[in-house]
Each structure stands twice: as structure tokens, then as C-alpha cells.
Amino acid sequence: MPAPATAPPRDRAAILCGLAGWLPPRVVTNQKLSQRLDTTDTWIRSRTGISRRHFAEPGQATSDLAAEAGRRALRSAGVDTVDAVVVATTTPDRSCPATAPLVADRLGLTGAAAFDISAVCTGFVYGLATAAGLIAARVAERVLLIGADTYSTIVDPDDRTNAIIFGDGAGAVVLRAGHADEPGAVGHFDLGSDGAGEELIMVAAGGSRQRSASAPAAAQDHYFSMRGKEVFRHAVTRMTASARTTLTLADSKADDIDHLVPHQANLRILRAVAEDLGLPPQRLVTNVESVGNTGAASIPLALADAAAKHTIHAGERVLLTAFGGGLTWGSCLLTWPALTRIDHPHDTGGTQEP
Numbered sequence: 001m002p003a004p005a006t007a008p009p010r011d012r013a014a015i016l017c018g019l020a021g022w023l024p025p026r027v028v029t030n031q032k033l034s035q036r037l038d039t040t041d042t043w044i045r046s047r048t049g050i051s052r053r054h055f056a057e058p059g060q061a062t063s064d065l066a067a068e069a070g071r072r073a074l075r076s077a078g079v080d081t082v083d084a085v086v087v088a089t090t091t092p093d094r095s096c097p098a099t100a101p102l103v104a105d106r107l108g109l110t111g112a113a114a115f116d117i118s119a120v121c122t123g124f125v126y127g128l129a130t131a132a133g134l135i136a137a138r139v140a141e142r143v144l145l146i147g148a149d150t151y152s153t154i155v156d157p158d159d160r161t162n163a164i165i166f167g168d169g170a171g172a173v174v175l176r177a178g179h180a181d182e183p184g185a186v187g188h189f190d191l192g193s194d195g196a197g198e199e200l201i202m203v204a205a206g207g208s209r210q211r212s213a214s215a216p217a218a219a220q221d222h223y224f225s226m227r228g229k230e231v232f233r234h235a236v237t238r239m240t241a242s243a244r245t246t247l248t249l250a251d252s253k254a255d256d257i258d259h260l261v262p263h264q265a266n267l268r269i270l271r272a273v274a275e276d277l278g279l280p281p282q283r284l285v286t287n288v289e290s291v292g293n294t295g296a297a298s299i300p301l302a303l304a305d306a307a308a309k310h311t312i313h314a315g316e317r318v319l320l321t322a323f324g325g326g327l328t329w330g331s332c333l334l335t336w337p338a339l340t341r342i343d344h345p346h347d348t349g350g351t352q353e354p
């Protein structure tokens with residue numbers, strides 16, 4: 001058959017073209033937590049791999065962190081306008097309205113479409129798929145996606161199981177319209193959920209379920225709760241299965257992956273996922289040691305950390321996988337793009353509490 005006169009148009013895709021992270025300056029070490037809680041630095045490091053995390057200052061909200069990360073991501077991409085701003089978060093400034101319009105306004109992006117994604121720790125991967133969809137459908141040419149959480153505002157500071165895991169932070173990417181065969185093209189994706197596991201991770205009060213009840217909520221119900229052991233098992237199983245599904249969709253094998261970047265939940269979980277996938281430890285990207293579990297911010301923060309340290313290089317294959325409340329899970333495969341500028345997320349003039 002003769003070749004067509006013109007090549008068929010290549011598939012339109014979303015291309016990662018900017019990346020940044022931002023952490024609030026206050027550093028809280030395990031030693032600091034053990035002054036208040038019945039715990040030790042040794043227990044926390046051996047059970048979670050975490051040594052320290054960052055906490056927002058009193059009065060600082062998720063939008064403040066999100067705007068900082070967003071500003072840096074726009075700078076990394078070398079752009080000052082986008083068509084949509086998407087904020088993935090479990091800790092919005094308010095239950096109504098969404099946080100994204102406020103962030104867009106702070107960044108001088110008034111007029112852009114702006115909305116939040118609520119998929120707990122899977123929010124960033126859901127956000128990537130949503131942004132990719134907006135671009136593929138020609139609703140947007142450029143999208144700013146931010147994962148931002150201030151878990152310190154919803155975790156009970158006296159709950160030793162959860163208070164030691166979570167930290168605050170924000171990570172952001174800019175996606176632009178391009179072609180599926182360009183470095184930085186996001187996808188394939190796998191996304192999933194199982195609402196039967198709602199009670200494993202929740203904030204019981206503050207929503208319509210509690211507000212429509214005749215009795216007022218107990219103070220404790222306003223805090224984040226998690227059945228850690230069960231969540232641990234689900235996290236390993238779901239992230240491994242989702243990563244495998246994504247590899248199959250992309251007609252790839254684990255061995256083709258240069259870097260696995262999982263949601264930074266707990267070092268033991270991350271190691272188990274890498275091992276189950278048959279990946280050597282050096283292909284596992286982690287920064288949980290220095291930031292803890294930062295929810296929807298964790299994957300972009302880990303990417304920004306690895307890219308700023310030149311651990312990830314242009315042309316390498318990167319597999320993202322996440323698991324969180326809902327239950328939700330998701331994975332995304334991409335080839336790493338050449339990014340010109342990435343600020344290290346720790347360059348925030350950090351201060352450590354005595």
C-alpha cells in the first residue's frame with residue numbers, strides 16, 4: 001500500500017514541563033515529638049523511616065503552601081499563564097469554596113478554570129489524569145496541578161500513631177499540550193477505588209453525614225483517624241497491583257522502569273512495593289525520611305527532590321503509584337522530560353525547633 005501523502009497527526013498528550021516543591025520552614029524532629037508523645041526517635045525511624053517533617057505555622061493554610069509551590073512551578077516552566085488550576089488536597093482552607101480559585105487568584109491567574117480534587121493521598125495521580133484529560137479534550141492548553149496538604153491541622157497532636165507520620169508541604173507541576181511520543185508525556189494511567197474501605201481513613205465530623213445527625217460531633221471526630229495496620233496491607237497490595245496494571249497497559253515490564261516514585265507513606269511500605277514489583281532498591285525514589293507523609297504533595301515533592309538532586313535524568317522511565325483514603329489508588333507512567341529549572345523543596349530557609 002502506498003504511504004499516505006502526509007503523516008497522520010500524532011496523539012495529543014499532556015507534557016510535564018514545570019516542577020517545584022515547597023515546604024513550610026518549621027522543621028519538627030522525632031526528638032521534638034517525643035517530648036510530647038510516648039514515643040522515641042528509634043521507634044519512629046524503625047517503623048516508618050521518618051526522621052523529621054515540616055509543619056505549617058499557626059495561621060498558615062493549605063492555599064499558602066499551594067501558592068508557593070505553584071509560583072515556583074510556573075517559574076520552572078517559564079510561563080505566567082495557564083488555562084486551569086487544579087489543587088489536590090484533603091485539607092482545603094474551607095469545606096466551601098474550593099481552594100484552587102483562591103490559589104489561582106494569588107498567582108495572578110484569575111479567570112482560569114480552578115477546582116479541587118479530593119482523593120486523599122492519591123490526589124496527585126488523579127489530578128494528573130484529570131489535567132491530561134482537560135488537555136486531550138482541548139479544554140486547556142496548559143494546566144497547573146498542585147498537590148498540597150497541611151495534615152498538622154487535622155491530626156490530633158496527642159495521637160502518637162498518626163502525629164509521627166504526617167507532615168505539611170506542597171508540590172506542583174505544569175502540564176502543556178504536546179504529543180504522546182514527547183518526553184514528559186503523562187500516561188498510561190490506572191485509577192481505582194473501593195468505598196467499602198471508607199472507615200479505614202477518615203475525618204468523621206464536619207461533613208453532611210455528621211451535620212445531618214441529631215447529636216453534635218465529639219471533639220475527637222474532627223481529627224484524622226486511620227487504622228494503620230490494615231491501611232499498611234492495602235497500601236502495599238493496591239500500589240503493587242496498580243503499578244503492574246499500568247505497566248501492562250503500556251506494554252512494559254518492571255525492568256523497563258528506571259525510577260519508582262510511590263506515595264511516600266512509610267519507608268517499609270515503599271520497600272515492600274518495590275520488592276513485590278521486582279525492582280532493586282536503588283530504583284526506588286524516597287524522601288519520606290525528611291518530609292514524612294505529606295498526602296497529595298508527596299509524589300511531586302519526591303519528584304522535585306530527586307530532580308533537583310539530579311537522581312532522575314531526561315529520557316528515563318518513571319512510574320508513579322499512590323494509595324490513600326477512599327480507598328483510592330492510581331499509577332502513571334512517564335518518560336522524564338528535560339526540565340531547565342527546579343528549586344530544591346528544602347530551600348525555604350528552614351528552621352529547626354529546639
Ligand code: UT7
Pocket residue numbers: 038039040043044047048121160161162164165227228229231232235265266269293295323324325
Ligand atoms: O497516606 C495514606 C496511607 N497511609 C499509610 O500508608 C500508613 C500505613 N500504616 C503505617 O504506616 C503503620 O501502620 C503505622 C506507622 C501507622 C504504625 O506502625 P505499625 O507497625 O503498624 O504499628 P501498630 O499500629 O501495629 O502498633 C504496634 C505497637 C502498638 O503497641 P502494642 O499494642 O503492640 O503494645 C502501638 O501502641 O506500637 C505502638 N505504637 C507506638 N509506639 C511508640 C504505635 N505508635 C507508636 C509510636 N511510638 N509513635
